[in-house]
Amino acid sequence: MSSLARPTNGRMLGGVCAALARRFGTSTTTMRVIFLVSCLLPGPQFLLYIALWILLPSEDRQRAAW
Structure with missing residues (x-):
């Protein structure tokens, strides 16, 4: 299972359902x-x-933290 973060692609509103x-x-x-x-x-x-x-963090912010 992946971590819980809102993806940058495939969002409609905030990306919560996609995450x-x-x-x-x-x-x-x-x-x-x-x-x-x-x-x-x-x-x-x-x-x-x-x-x-x-x-939920955005994938962009989560990548920047790594």
């Missing part, structure tokens, strides 16, 4: 569909997405 898809070994489309379906349920999905967008 989660890469981490869990699924396609980005599958992760985006899961997120959209989860939005039909009550809960803090949008707040979680925004928090991950802020907290």
